[in-house]
Amino acid sequence: MADNWDGSFDLGSQSDESSQFERLYLEPIYDAFVCPLTKQVMRDPVTLENGQTFEREAIEKWFKECRESARKMVCPLTLKELKSTDLKPSIALRNTIEEWTARNEAVQIDMARRSLNLGSSDSDILQALKCVQYVCQKSRSNKHIPRNAGLIPLVVDMLKSSSRKVRCKTLETLRIVVEDDDENKKMLAEGDTVRTIVKFLSHELSKEREEAVSLLYELSKSETLCEKIGSINGAILILVGMTSSNSEDLLTVEKADKTLENLEKCENNVRQMAENGRLQPLLTQLLEGPPETKLSMAAYLGELVLNNDVKVIVAKTVGLSLINIMRNGNIQSREAALKALNQISSYEASAKVLIEAGILPPLVKDLFAVGSNLLPMRLKEVSATILANVVSSGYDCDSIPVGSDHQTLVSEDIVHNLLHLISNTGPAIECKLLQVLVGLTNSPTTVVNVVSAIKSSGAAISLVQFIEAPQRDLRLASIKLLKNLSPLMGQELADALRGSVGQLSSLIKVISENIGISEEQAAAVGLLAELPERDLGLTRQMLDEGAFQMIFSRVVRIRQGETRGSRFVTPFLEGLVQVLARVTFVLADEPDCIAFCREENVAALFIELLQANGLDNVQMISATALENLSLESKNLTTLPELPAPGFCASIFTCFSKQQVITGLCRLHRGTCSLKESFCLLEGQAVAKLVALLDHTNEKVVEAALAALSTLLDDGVDIEQGVTVLYEVEGIKPILDVLLEKRTDNLRRRAVWAVERLLRTEDIAYEVSGDPNVTTALVDAFQHADYRTRQIAERALKHVDKIPNFSGIFPNMG
Numbered sequence: 001m002a003d004n005w006d007g008s009f010d011l012g013s014q015s016d017e018s019s020q021f022e023r024l025y026l027e028p029i030y031d032a033f034v035c036p037l038t039k040q041v042m043r044d045p046v047t048l049e050n051g052q053t054f055e056r057e058a059i060e061k062w063f064k065e066c067r068e069s070a071r072k073m074v075c076p077l078t079l080k081e082l083k084s085t086d087l088k089p090s091i092a093l094r095n096t097i098e099e100w101t102a103r104n105e106a107v108q109i110d111m112a113r114r115s116l117n118l119g120s121s122d123s124d125i126l127q128a129l130k131c132v133q134y135v136c137q138k139s140r141s142n143k144h145i146p147r148n149a150g151l152i153p154l155v156v157d158m159l160k161s162s163s164r165k166v167r168c169k170t171l172e173t174l175r176i177v178v179e180d181d182d183e184n185k186k187m188l189a190e191g192d193t194v195r196t197i198v199k200f201l202s203h204e205l206s207k208e209r210e211e212a213v214s215l216l217y218e219l220s221k222s223e224t225l226c227e228k229i230g231s232i233n234g235a236i237l238i239l240v241g242m243t244s245s246n247s248e249d250l251l252t253v254e255k256a257d258k259t260l261e262n263l264e265k266c267e268n269n270v271r272q273m274a275e276n277g278r279l280q281p282l283l284t285q286l287l288e289g290p291p292e293t294k295l296s297m298a299a300y301l302g303e304l305v306l307n308n309d310v311k312v313i314v315a316k317t318v319g320l321s322l323i324n325i326m327r328n329g330n331i332q333s334r335e336a337a338l339k340a341l342n343q344i345s346s347y348e349a350s351a352k353v354l355i356e357a358g359i360l361p362p363l364v365k366d367l368f369a370v371g372s373n374l375l376p377m378r379l380k381e382v383s384a385t386i387l388a389n390v391v392s393s394g395y396d397c398d399s400i401p402v403g404s405d406h407q408t409l410v411s412e413d414i415v416h417n418l419l420h421l422i423s424n425t426g427p428a429i430e431c432k433l434l435q436v437l438v439g440l441t442n443s444p445t446t447v448v449n450v451v452s453a454i455k456s457s458g459a460a461i462s463l464v465q466f467i468e469a470p471q472r473d474l475r476l477a478s479i480k481l482l483k484n485l486s487p488l489m490g491q492e493l494a495d496a497l498r499g500s501v502g503q504l505s506s507l508i509k510v511i512s513e514n515i516g517i518s519e520e521q522a523a524a525v526g527l528l529a530e531l532p533e534r535d536l537g538l539t540r541q542m543l544d545e546g547a548f549q550m551i552f553s554r555v556v557r558i559r560q561g562e563t564r565g566s567r568f569v570t571p572f573l574e575g576l577v578q579v580l581a582r583v584t585f586v587l588a589d590e591p592d593c594i595a596f597c598r599e600e601n602v603a604a605l606f607i608e609l610l611q612a613n614g615l616d617n618v619q620m621i622s623a624t625a626l627e628n629l630s631l632e633s634k635n636l637t638t639l640p641e642l643p644a645p646g647f648c649a650s651i652f653t654c655f656s657k658q659q660v661i662t663g664l665c666r667l668h669r670g671t672c673s674l675k676e677s678f679c680l681l682e683g684q685a686v687a688k689l690v691a692l693l694d695h696t697n698e699k700v701v702e703a704a705l706a707a708l709s710t711l712l713d714d715g716v717d718i719e720q721g722v723t724v725l726y727e728v729e730g731i732k733p734i735l736d737v738l739l740e741k742r743t744d745n746l747r748r749r750a751v752w753a754v755e756r757l758l759r760t761e762d763i764a765y766e767v768s769g770d771p772n773v774t775t776a777l778v779d780a781f782q783h784a785d786y787r788t789r790q791i792a793e794r795a796l797k798h799v800d801k802i803p804n805f806s807g808i809f810p811n812m813g
Contacts, residue, residue, distance in 0.1 A: 029041065030100075032053070032093065033093075033096075033097050033100065035053075035054050035055035035058055036052070036054060036076065036077055037054055037055065037058040037059065037062065037076060038055050038058050040055070041097060041101065042054075042055045042093075042094075042097060043055065043094075043097070044056040044057070044089070044094065045089075045090040045093045045094050045097070046059060046087040046088060046089055046090060047087070047088045047089075047090050048075060048082060048085075048087070048088075049082060049083060049084050049086065050075055050078060050080065050082065052075055052076075052077050052078070053090055053093065054076070056087060056089075059076070059087065060087075062076050063085050073085055105135060105142075105145070108131050108134075108135070109131070109132075109135065109145060109146070109149050109151065111128070111131070112127075112128035112129075112131040112132055112151065113128075113149065113150070113151060113154065115127065115128035116128050116129075116151065116154035116155060116157070116158060117154070117157070118157065118158070118160065118161060122161075122163045122165065122166055125158060125161065125163075125166050125169075126165065126166060126169055129155065129158065129166075129169045129170060129172075129173045130169075132146050132151055132155060132173050132176075132177065133172070133173050133176050136176050136177055136179075137176060140180060140181075143177070143179075143180070143181040143183075143184055144181075144183070146177055146184075147181075147183060147184055147187060152174075152177060152184065152187050152188060155170060155173055155174060155177065156170075156174070156188070156193050156196075158170040159171070159193075159196055159197075159200075164206075164207075164208065167200075167208055168207045168208055168211050171197070171200065171208065171211035171212055171214075171215050172211050172214075174188060174197075174215055175211065175214050175215040175218050178215070178218050178219060179218055182222055185218070185219055185221075185222045185225060186222070186224070186225075188219070189219065189225050189228055194216075194219065194225070194228055194229060194232060195232050197212050197215055197216060197219075198212070198216070198229070198232045198234065198235045198238070200212035201213065201216075201235070201238045201239070201242070202234075202238065209252070210249060210251075210252045210255075213239075213242070213252055213255045213256050213259065214255055216229060216235075216239075216259050217255045217256075217258055217259045217262070220258075220259045220262035220263055221262055223265050223266075226262060226263050226265050226266045226269060227266045227268065227269070229259075229263060229269075230263055230266055230268055230269035230272055231268075236260070236263065236269060236272040236273055236276060237272075237276045239256045239259055239260050239263075240260065240273060240276045240277060240278045241276075242256040243256050243257045243260065243278070244277075260273065260278065260281075264281045264285075267285075267293065267296060267297075270282050270285060270297070271300050274300065274301070274304055275304060277310075279306075279310060279313070279314065282297050282300065282301065283297075283314065283317045283318050285297045286298055286301065286318050286321065286322075287317075287318060287321055291333075294325070294333075295332065295333055295336050298322060298325065298333070298336035298337050298339075298340045299335075299336040299339065299340075301314070301318075301339075301340040301343065301344075302336060302338075302339025302340040302342065302343050303339075303343075304343065306343060306344070308347040308349070308350070311343070311344050311346070311347045311349075311350035312347070312349050312350045312353060314344050314350070315344050315345075315350040315351075315353035315354055315357070316353055318340075319341075319344065319350075319353055319354050319357045319359075320357045320358070322337045322340050322341050322344075323337075323341070323354070323357055323358060323359050323362065325337035326338055326341065326359075326362055326366075327362045331375075331376075331379075334375070334379065335379055335382075338379055338382045338383060338386065339382060341354065341359065341386050342382050342385055342386050342389070345359075345386045345389035345390050346389050348392070348393040348394060349393075351389050351390040351392070351393035351395070352390075352393050352394075352395050354390060355390050355393070355395050355397075355400065359386070359390060360387075360390065360397070360400050360402050360409070361400075361401070361402045363383050363386060363387050363390075363402075364387070364402040364403070364409070364414070365402075366379075366380065366383045367380055367383050367384060367387065367417075367421065368417050368421075377425070377426070377429065380425075380429055381428050381429045381432060384429050384432030384433050384435075384436065385432045385435075387432070387436050388432050388433075388435035388436045388438075388439060391409065391435075391436050391439030391440055392435070392438070392439040392442070393439075394442075394443070396443075396445070397409045397410070397440065397446065398410050398445060398446050398449070402414065409436075409440060409446075410440055410446045410449035410450055410453075411449070412449070412452065412453045412456065415437075415440075415449070415450055415453035415454070415457075416453060416456075416457050418433055418436060418437060419453075419454070419457055419459045419462075421433055422434060422462075423459075423462060427469065427471045427474050430466070430474055431471065431473045431474040431477050434466070434474070434477035434478055434481055435477050437450060437481050438477060438480045438481045438484060441481060441484035441485060442484060447484060447485070447488065448488065450485075451485055451488045451489055454485065454489070455489065455492070460485075460489065460492045460493060460496055461496050463478060463481065463482060463485075464478075464482065464493065464496040464497060464503050465503065466478030467479060467482075467503045467506045467507055468502060468503060468506045472520065475510070475520065476519060476520045476523065479507070479510070479520060479523040479524050479527055480523045482527050483523050483526045483527040483530060486527055486530035486531060487530055490530055490531050490532050491532055491535070493527075493531060494531045494532055494535045494538050497531070497538065498535075498537050498538050498541060504538075504541060504542070504545070505545060507524050507527065507528060508542070508545055508546075508547045508550070510524040511524050511525050511528075511547075511550070511551070511554075511576075512550050512554075516563065516566055517563055517566040517568045517569050517572045518568065519568055521568070521572055522568040522571045522572040522575065525551075525572060525575030525576055525579060526571060526575045528542075528575070528579045529574070529575040529578035529579050533581070533582050533585045534585050534586065536586050536589055536590060539582050539583065539585075539586050539590065539593065540590060540592075542579075542582070543583070543590075543592055543593065543596065547579075548579075548580060548582075548583055548596055549596070549600070551576050551579055551580050552580060552600050552602065552605070554576055555573065555576050555577060555580060555605065555609075556605065558572075558573050558576075559608070559609075570615065573615065573618060574615065574617040574618055574621070577609060577617075577618050577621050577622060578617070578621050580602070580605075580625075581606075581621050581622075581624060581625040581628075583596055583597060583602065584597070584602075584624075584625040584628035584629050585628055587628065587629070587632045588632065588635075594632070594636070597629065597678065598675055598676055601674070601675045602625075602629075603626065603629050603674050603675070603678045603683055603685075604674060604675070604683065606622040606625045606626050606629070607622075607626065607674075607683055607684075607685045607688060609621075609622040610622050610623060610626075610685070610688045610689065610691075610692065610704075611688060616695075616697045616699070616700050619692060619695070619700050619703075619704075620697070620699050620700045620702075620703045621703075623689060623692060623700065623703035623704045623706070623707045624703045624706065624707070626678075626680060626685060626689070626707045627703070627706045627707040627709075627710055629678035630678060630679070630680045630707060630710035630711075631710050631713070632677075632678060633667075633668055633672065633677045633678050633679050633680070633710075633716075634668055634713075634715040634716055636676065636677035636678065637665060637668035637669070637670035637671065637672050637677050637679070638670050638671040638672075638677075639669065639670040639671075640664065640670065640671070665679055665681060665682065666681065666717060666720040666723070666724070667679070667681055667711060667716045667717055667720050667721055667724065668716055668717075669717060680707070680710070680711065681711070681724055685707075686708070686711070686724055686725070686728050686730065687728040687730075689704045689707050689708050690704075690708065690725070690728055690729070690730040690733055692704035693705060693708075693730075693733040693734065693736070693737055694733060694736075698742045698743050698746060701737060701742070701746060702743070702745055702746050702749060705734065705737060705746070705749045705750065705753060706749060708725070708730065708734070708753070709749065709752065709753050709756075711724055711725065712725075712753060712756035712757070718756055718759060719759075719760060721756075722756070722757055722759075722760045722763065725757070726763075731757060731763065734750065734753050734754065734757065735754060735757075735767070735770075735773055737749075737750045738750035738751065738754050738773065738776050738777075738780075739772055739773065739776050741776065741779070744784075744785075747780060747784060747788070748784065748785070748787075748788045751777070751780045751784065751788050751791050751792050751795065752788075752791055754767075754773070754777070754795055755791050755792070755794050755795035755798070758795050758798035758799060759798060764798045764799050767799055768799040768800060773799075774796070774799060777792050777795050777796050777799075778792075778796065780792040781793055781796060
């Protein structure tokens with residue numbers, strides 16, 4: 001067949017491929033068929049007044065050029081002037097040419113049919129495909145020819161060719177065949193052809209990929225084929241990926257985008273696009289579609305998993321529309337809108353957008369509404385979830401009125417209604433409503449109002465009871481709420497927990513669970529940590545239930561590295577240490593606490609925790625616990641028993657000799673140990689506490705200074721305490737704390753400690769020459785509170801900056 005395709009004849013403006021097919025004739029070309037101007041077979045022959053025949057388009061162009069150049073209207077062949085430029089259609093000639101063309105095209109089609117099989121050579125297949133293209137492009141009315149000749153299935157089979165060139169030409173041919181012809185599109189879509197075309201989309205950066213996109217674009221113009229294209233697994237995903245690719249050819253990206261626009265005619269396709277990150281079609285239909293489409297799109301939006309950035313876009317685009325549906329729609333529409341809003345509101349930034357769009361008033365109204373058009377409880381649960389989401393966003397909810405009397409979410413009436421709902425609904429909605437209160441109490445500006453409403457309603461005991469709930473989510477929400485409330489109503493919560501109902505046991509059980517470290521455990525121990533540390537009854541009950549032994553064990557295991565990687569490990573450890581420190585606040589009143597501290601060597605653990613760098617709260621709490629333990633040391637030290645003097649020594653003092661007992665504690669003048677009497681000196685804790693005086697956190701410095709001050713307290717040998725501090729180079733750091741004047745509390749403690757240090761003459765002498773220290777003492781003497789001014793005055797007397805009148809007036813009080 002290749003020998004019959006003569007490509008040497010040039011027909012001027014026509015393409016090379018077209019000329020090849022016009023040269024393949026069964027019958028010879030008659031001269032009368034060829035236009036003298038174009039040298040091509042005429043399609044619309046017309047005759048001039050002189051009898052010469054031309055292609056209409058060609059002769060009209062000739063006359064136009066004559067007019068534009070101001071030349072005479074002449075015949076192109078005879079060059080003789082024409083009296084008239086009228087054109088007379090040569091109908092007989094045109095019919096003859098069409099019949100001749102049809103006979104020859106039939107030959108071409110027949111030859112193409114014989115060549116379109118995988119057994120033919122690539123060159124024959126390519127020529128056959130070009131023939132099909134030529135026939136279709138010659139006239140739109142020719143599109144039926146390949147269909148009627150049965151060529152479309154044969155062309156489709158060429159997609160299986162091993163030649164990339166053949167496959168590309170096949171895709172191109174199919175595109176030309178189906179352009180503007182619904183019947184050809186319908187025939188092409190039969191079987192798995194569309195699926196095969198979609199597979200070519202996965203050919204990265206190839207000509208096949210480009211041709212496949214162009215073909216799908218043509219097919220997508222048929223509404224009946226849109227559903228079929230979308231139903232092919234991966235088709236929409238790949239097309240969406242192509243539209244966002246930076247490596248694709250711009251024309252290919254444009255074709256992919258237009259294909260997707262055509263596919264939007266089908267709702268299922270719109271859903272798939274949304275699922276694969278192309279949300280705009282869904283949002284557009286939700287905004288502009290008919291009611292049933294809006295309902296469908298809203299319902300599907302509620303099922304989608306959206307990333308956080310997309311949630312913000314969705315909230316800005318359709319948030320207000322969804323809120324209006326939630327406010328005014330029927331139950332079915334409101335359900336769809338609520339589920340979509342639930343999805344969108346789960347990110348802080350998008351939740352804030354919804355608040356600004358006015359979501360709070362209708363949400364609160366839905367939750368508290370009674371009577372007709374009442375939301376079923378399952379939808380109230382969704383409303384509560386959305387409310388919990390938006391309240392947790394950090395937005396100032398106190399500034400937004402939600403009630404008829406301009407109440408806000410933290411108004412007493414609203415909080416009372418929330419508490420009432422919590423007490424009269426099922427676990428699922430109870431959990432969400434508790435989360436609403438958690439969000440409201442996370443803010444220091446709104447927690448006060450919530451606490452006031454809870455106290456006025458007497459709901460504390462009811463809230464504490466949720467600690468025993470079997471549902472983990474409900475239990476977690478209640479514990480987090482109580483933790484937020486505890487700084488402002490700690491005693492009320494402690495009283496509620498102290499009863500015999502079992503809530504305290506439930507809290508301890510949660511903390512003791514050996515399942516890693518959960519958010520619930522961190523919240524539970526945080527709640528216990530915030531309760532009044534000097535509540536003796538609560539501490540005794542915890543001691544009786546073995547809570548402190550369990551907590552001590554967990555702290556040790558965490559320090560040994562048994563629990564790592566949990567994001568809750570730091571708040572959990574801080575809470576454990578703070579709860580453990582409770583035992584040190586009641587040592588004087590509870591012998592069992594002393595016994596526990598001795599048995600577990602609690603002081604040693606707190607000394608170790610002083611070096612928990614990066615955990616400021618742990619270091620602060622540990623220093624405070626060591627202060628409490630050290631204050632009790634003077635009461636726990638075993639004082640030596642001196643033997644009674646003999647008879648002669650009791651009468652004649654010259655016979656008496658003071659006995660010297662070695663091995664006694666310099667500070668407490670008795671037998672001390674870290675484990676038994678909690679002596680900081682014996683526990684080598686002094687240097688570690690001094691190191692903390694240089695900490696950047698003022699609270700850590702204050703706690704460390706308070707612990708060190710126990711070495712200078714009444715009831716111990718103050719002179720020896722000063723010596724101990726001198727030996728560990730602790731004098732200057734204490735003076736530096738005074739000089740820095742970071743907080744009033746630090747200055748108060750520093751002035752007290754410095755006054756004790758200055759009772760030692762050598763130190764007083766050294767300090768008297770330091771103007772900075774004396775200036776700091778003078779400043780405290782002039783501006784501090786009354787008690788601190790008195791102590792500063794005594795300190796200034798030690799360095800002779802204020803006269804000591806006691807020597808002049810010995811009888812003055």
